[in-house]
Amino acid sequence: MPAILIADDEQHIRMLIEQTLESLEDEGVDILTAQNGAEALEIIKEKRPELVFLDVMMPKMNGFDVCNAVKNELGMKEVYIIMLTAKGQEFDKEKGAESGCDLYITKPFSPKELKNKAREILGL
Amino acid sequence: MKYHAGIRKGVCSIMKSLMIFKRTHQRILVLVAVVAVVNFFFTVFSIRNAAIATTPGRILVSALTFSWPLWLMLAVFLVVLFRILNKLINEPLNTIIDYAKKLVEHDYDAKIDINTGDEFDALASILQFLAIDTIEIFERFEEAAGELAERDAKLTSIYNYLEAVIDNMADGLMVVNAAGEITRVNKPLAYCYGINASEAIGKMVEQVFGKDMSRLFKQSIGTGFGVPVASDIELSSSMVLKASSTVVRVHGLGSGEWQSRDANDVVIITSDVTRERNIDRMKTDFISTVSHELRTPLTSILGFTEIIQERLRDQIFPNLPADSKKIARSVKLIEDNIGIIIGEGMRLTSLINDVLDIAKMESGKVDWKNETLHIEDIIKRAAQTTKSLCDKAGLEFIVDVEPNMPPISGDGDRLVQVVINLISNAIKFTADGSVTCRAWRQGSEAVISVIDTGIGIDPRDRDSIFEKFRQVGDTLTDKPKGTGLGLPISKQIINHHKGRIWIEGNTARGSTFFFTLPLLSADSFRLTSTDLDTLVKTIRSGTAEARTSLSDSLDSIAAGGKTILVVDDDENIRELLTQELQGQGYNVRTANNGVEAIKSIKEIRPHLIILDVMMPEVSGFDVAAVIKGDPATADVPVIILSIIEDAERGRRLGVDRYLTKPINKELLFNDIKTLLAGGTSKKKIMVVDENESNVKTLTDVLLAKGYSVISATDGLGSIEKARAEKPDIIIVDATLSERDEFVKTLRFEKEFENVYFIYLYGHEKP
Numbered sequence: 001m002p003a004i005l006i007a008d009d010e011q012h013i014r015m016l017i018e019q020t021l022e023s024l025e026d027e028g029v030d031i032l033t034a035q036n037g038a039e040a041l042e043i044i045k046e047k048r049p050e051l052v053f054l055d056v057m058m059p060k061m062n063g064f065d066v067c068n069a070v071k072n073e074l075g076m077k078e079v080y081i082i083m084l085t086a087k088g089q090e091f092d093k094e095k096g097a098e099s100g101c102d103l104y105i106t107k108p109f110s111p112k113e114l115k116n117k118a119r120e121i122l123g124l
Numbered sequence: 125m126k127y128h129a130g131i132r133k134g135v136c137s138i139m140k141s142l143m144i145f146k147r148t149h150q151r152i153l154v155l156v157a158v159v160a161v162v163n164f165f166f167t168v169f170s171i172r173n174a175a176i177a178t179t180p181g182r183i184l185v186s187a188l189t190f191s192w193p194l195w196l197m198l199a200v201f202l203v204v205l206f207r208i209l210n211k212l213i214n215e216p217l218n219t220i221i222d223y224a225k226k227l228v229e230h231d232y233d234a235k236i237d238i239n240t241g242d243e244f245d246a247l248a249s250i251l252q253f254l255a256i257d258t259i260e261i262f263e264r265f266e267e268a269a270g271e272l273a274e275r276d277a278k279l280t281s282i283y284n285y286l287e288a289v290i291d292n293m294a295d296g297l298m299v300v301n302a303a304g305e306i307t308r309v310n311k312p313l314a315y316c317y318g319i320n321a322s323e324a325i326g327k328m329v330e331q332v333f334g335k336d337m338s339r340l341f342k343q344s345i346g347t348g349f350g351v352p353v354a355s356d357i358e359l360s361s362s363m364v365l366k367a368s369s370t371v372v373r374v375h376g377l378g379s380g381e382w383q384s385r386d387a388n389d390v391v392i393i394t395s396d397v398t399r400e401r402n403i404d405r406m407k408t409d410f411i412s413t414v415s416h417e418l419r420t421p422l423t424s425i426l427g428f429t430e431i432i433q434e435r436l437r438d439q440i441f442p443n444l445p446a447d448s449k450k451i452a453r454s455v456k457l458i459e460d461n462i463g464i465i466i467g468e469g470m471r472l473t474s475l476i477n478d479v480l481d482i483a484k485m486e487s488g489k490v491d492w493k494n495e496t497l498h499i500e501d502i503i504k505r506a507a508q509t510t511k512s513l514c515d516k517a518g519l520e521f522i523v524d525v526e527p528n529m530p531p532i533s534g535d536g537d538r539l540v541q542v543v544i545n546l547i548s549n550a551i552k553f554t555a556d557g558s559v560t561c562r563a564w565r566q567g568s569e570a571v572i573s574v575i576d577t578g579i580g581i582d583p584r585d586r587d588s589i590f591e592k593f594r595q596v597g598d599t600l601t602d603k604p605k606g607t608g609l610g611l612p613i614s615k616q617i618i619n620h621h622k623g624r625i626w627i628e629g630n631t632a633r634g635s636t637f638f639f640t641l642p643l644l645s646a647d648s649f650r651l652t653s654t655d656l657d658t659l660v661k662t663i664r665s666g667t668a669e670a671r672t673s674l675s676d677s678l679d680s681i682a683a684g685g686k687t688i689l690v691v692d693d694d695e696n697i698r699e700l701l702t703q704e705l706q707g708q709g710y711n712v713r714t715a716n717n718g719v720e721a722i723k724s725i726k727e728i729r730p731h732l733i734i735l736d737v738m739m740p741e742v743s744g745f746d747v748a749a750v751i752k753g754d755p756a757t758a759d760v761p762v763i764i765l766s767i768i769e770d771a772e773r774g775r776r777l778g779v780d781r782y783l784t785k786p787i788n789k790e791l792l793f794n795d796i797k798t799l800l801a802g803g804t805s806k807k808k809i810m811v812v813d814e815n816e817s818n819v820k821t822l823t824d825v826l827l828a829k830g831y832s833v834i835s836a837t838d839g840l841g842s843i844e845k846a847r848a849e850k851p852d853i854i855i856v857d858a859t860l861s862e863r864d865e866f867v868k869t870l871r872f873e874k875e876f877e878n879v880y881f882i883y884l885y886g887h888e889k890p
Contacts, residue, residue, distance in 0.1 A: 016427040016431070107420065108422045108425075108473055110427075112430065
């Protein structure tokens with residue numbers, strides 16, 4: 001069963017993405033959530049989700065570090081990581097590229113676009 | 125004092141003369157006295173003679189002498205004369221000498237009393253006048269000395285005042301001479317650096333104030349008189365100084381040391397901008413934080429609204445009873461309201477983005493891309509985005525771009541942003557009519573204009589419209605549209621690209637926004653399609669044109685032999701080469717400088733060019749670069765004749781032969797013969813395209829036209845091949861070059877600086 005992890009310290013944003021992807025659950029996708037970077041990393045290691053939505057600014061471990069750990073240290077290149085940034089154009093592209101993230105999306109994002117992207121990545 | 129000594133000297137010499145005169149006079153007096161005594165003796169003798177009887181001796185004596193009364197009279201006369209001489213000469217002489225002595229002792233008030241009416245009287249009067257004059261001169265002297273002292277005091281106080289001003293001003297000040305030695309440092313500056321101002325004098329800038337300050341000083345010297353140069357200097361105490369440096373010229377102010385002071389001294393003024401810079405940083409941090417804090421709730425608001433909208437539309441509304449009018453109206457209202465929430469949410473998002481944008485541009489924190497771009501593409505991209513807006517507003521949308529303009533260099537996304545901004549502004553303020561976007565070439569610039577038929581802009585507002593948060597008109601009655609940051613952002617972007625942005629047109633008939641962008645030189649220009657004929661024409665165009673338009677003159681040249689252009693600034697060498705070459709049966713044209721050479725080449729294409737390197741204004745290397753860089757003349761053989769040994773540079777420029785002066789005639793003629801016999805060197809062209817069939821077609825056509833062709837189908841392979849084969853021209857698929865950064869890599873390599881790049885656009889994506 002394919003899985004998607006949503007990692008964001010903001011409860012409302014987690015809810016928003018969860019609701020956005022709700023319809024995918026009917027198609028057999030498992031939706032997981034994490035409230036901080038450390039928790040996200042644990043879940044990724046354990047459940048190996050296909051797709052991760054990762055907030056950049058999170059307590060305990062920031063998004064860049066989580067991404068770096070997953071992609072470079074654990075070598076889990078197959079995990080598709082989408083970074084969510086609220087810093088707008090200030091998103092540090094270099095840092096993003098270094099940490100190995102596949103895509104970054106600026107907040108506010110359109111739920112519809114997010115869903116379409118998730119479908120595309122999961123091949124649904 | 126000098127005058128004093130002068131007088132003393134004069135008086136002394138007068139006194140000396142008087143003394144000599146006095147001595148002479150006394151001798152005369154003595155003589156007179158002696159004569160008188162002798163005379164008296166004779167008198168007595170004659171009296172006795174007269175009394176006694178006569179003798180033979182008496183006869184002799186009486187023959188010698190007068191009678192005694194006469195002698196007596198003479199004696200009395202001599203005595204009287206002695207007395208008179210003494211009275212008339214000796215006494216006044218003594219008086220004058222006494223007076224002169226007093227003068228020598230500076231007793232100018234002493235009186236002299238001689239009323240003899242003779243020369244002594246005159247001399248005495250002269251001396252007395254001299255004394256009076258001297259007194260007067262001394263008085264004037266004293267006056268002048270007083271004045272001088274006063275002025276000196278004044279100058280000192282002015283100097284002290286200026287010193288106090290310089291030392292008590294809030295800003296730091298330093299003066300450095302052209303050699304880099306500090307000549308003055310004021311207290312505030314010394315304080316900032318924790319040094320003693322007087323210790324810095326005479327030392328070098330770098331030694332006392334570090335590298336940054338020294339760099340600023342050198343920059344200022346390099347920039348020259350009248351142009352201030354500024355830079356921020358961060359001190360170890362985390363204090364930030366803004367230092368402005370200007371070269372100051374002191375024109376001849378007076379005499380001595382100051383007369384030749386038009387040497388370039390540098391004045392550096394520093395002001396403490398620590399607070400400003402901190403505020404700047406805080407502002408940027410603040411904006412970034414605020415933007416983050418705003419974005420997060422905005423994400424929830426917009427996201428959930430969109431979800432609600434979708435759910436209502438997909439799940440709720442279809443299941444509502446369709447017959448109730450009330451419900452139908454509510455559904456319509458809810459849909460509209462949700463649409464408003466989303467619309468306003470998006471407006472808020474774009475405002476946040478704009479504020480962030482301008483804040484970043486103002487603080488210089490934007491990472492600008494530097495791509496080779498074509499105006500046509502920029503406008504096309506902007507037009508695609510804005511077309512639907514235009515259609516929605518019911519306006520006619522016209523795009524008119526001059527074809528085949530040279531490319532520009534810059535940040536594509538940002539420039540598209542500018543055009544979108546201008547077009548959407550035009551749409552916003554135009555009720556009906558049209559919006560036109562034009563672009564054309566004007567000299568070395570591309571001019572882009574966006575013309576609308578809208579409400580126009582009052583001439584008074586033309587400058588302020590580019591200020592932040594300014595929308596012209598009455599903002600109380602006219603509802604502002606957009607964030608008001610579009611134009612300031614556009615201005616920042618255009619300024620960064622070294623262009624200009626301005627506005628024309630009157631209020632009634634709409635307005636026209638213009639901006640310019642500098643075009644890159646024509647060494648790389650585009651093809652609009654893969655039209656092979658056009659491509660071949662591009663490679664040969666210049667050559668072909670020159671040949672047809674100048675066919676007459678070329679014919680005549682063909683009849684008389686090959687033409688050689690001799691370029692040298694030395695008349696003798698030109699003359700020598702001309703004679704020698706004409707002797708060999710060549711036609712010779714000459715040019716005495718680089719500019720003339722290029723002009724001459726454009727007029728009549730020579731068969732060969734002999735080029736001197738060291739020429740005024742445009743060097744031979746530059747001429748060679750122009751010749752070899754222009755496809756119309758790239759195949760003309762060039763021989764460089766130079767006293768400088770730099771064959772490597774010549775080779776890089778594509779020069780065919782590099783000979784050094786003195787001229788070896790045989791070698792030169794041999795080379796000319798070989799080069800002319802071999803004709804133009806065969807051009808090697810490399811074709812790079814992912815599409816193999818494209819490569820094949822291109823290769824076939826180019827081979828048929830007599831070019832030698834190599835090809836590659838990917839970026840990496842092409843780099844290797846290009847390095848190995850060194851082609852003259854590289855034809856590359858533009859999308860491939862952008863993606864692979866292949867051209868970027870190659871273009872900036874030294875050995876490829878003269879390779880002619882042609883980009884292929886308009887490939888249909890499979």
